[in-house]
Amino acid sequence: MLEALGIGLSYGATPALRRIDLTLAAGSRTALMGPSGSGKSSLLHCLAGILVPDRGRVMFDGQDLTGLSDRERSALRLRHMGVVFQFGDLVPELTLIENVMLPLQLLGVKRAAARASARDLLGELGVADVADSRTGAVSGGQAQRAAVARALVHEPRVVLADEPTGSLDTVNAEAVLDAMVALSTRMGVALVVVTHDNLVASHLDDLVVLRDGMLDLSAREAVG
Template sequence: MLVGKDVSHSFQTTRVLNGVSASIAAGEAVALVGPSGSGKTTLLYCLAGLIQPEGGTVAFQGRSLAGMGDDERSELRRTSFGFIFQSSELVPELTIAENISLPLELLKVPRGERQERVGNLLDRLGLAELADRRPARVSGGQAQRAAVARAVVHRPAVVFADEPTGALDSANGAVVIDLLWELAREQNSAVVLVTHDHSLARSADRAIALRDGALHGSEPVAPGSAEK
């Protein structure tokens, strides 16, 4: 479904990715692992169309991202991709419910359906009592749960998660990642996860290891991990 072939990229004079190839199947959970500076986040951003790689190609469902115009790539990210970052990146002026609803509003989903989808996620993620609060008035774990809800509410084909538990303690991090796996599996959404946490990587279907901007290995994780 999502294929990067010989992807290369530099920032100024520093080569960050050097001919990396990776493919993601529909519904698959893939962890990008490796030491700091190995190119994990840059590869994720290239696969998501947030960065135009200097070399190589990225294609989603057989269509080259480079062959799309800026508006078409933006539309793709709105309709088919979801994003979770290390900090929740919620809009501070909006309530928790409004933040979760934002992708649906951008897609002009009817109000009744928006309310139903958002209400369901608020209940499942234990956020219903916080629906009218703004992000500054909830905990980091609660904000990150809302970020997961916002990433999946429009039922994307792929969720890109960049260190989604990096700012949380282990207990809150486990809750967030379990919710992500559960919701993504129900919707058959693929997940591309950047993490330094080996336990999170083992909970994915497959891990892709990078080192010094190059592919260092790709292998299934321990049997049974796909149960998540």
């Protein structure tokens, strides 16, 4: 479903990724691990079509993302992908439910239908009671659950999460992760999680380790 074929990426003279080959099947659950600066986030951004690699290709359902325009990649991401960042990055002016409704509304779903879907999902994640609160008025764990809901509400093919529990305490991290895994499994959504945390990785099926911008195949085998 989502493939990286020999991709390489540099920031100026500094290489971030070197010839990465990776295949993510539909419904798979993969952890991306590695030390700081190993290229985890860069790989995630390439898979999401946010960054275009300098070399190689990223294929989504047989379509080469690197050949698409910025606008086409944005449209594809909006329709088929969900993104979660470490701090949620919800829009603070909107309530939690409005944040979750946002992808649906941008895809043309009517307001009432979008609201209903968003409320259902927030309910499944246990934050329906604060759905009409702004992000500043809820806890970090609640905001992060809303961010997960925003990433899943439009039933994407894949959710790409960059340290989604990095800013949370253990209890909240566990709860967010459980909800994300459960929902993605129920919806058949592929899940890619960048993390430093072995506990997070233990919730997922596959492990990919990066070191100095390259896949560390020995680490992968060791866990596998």
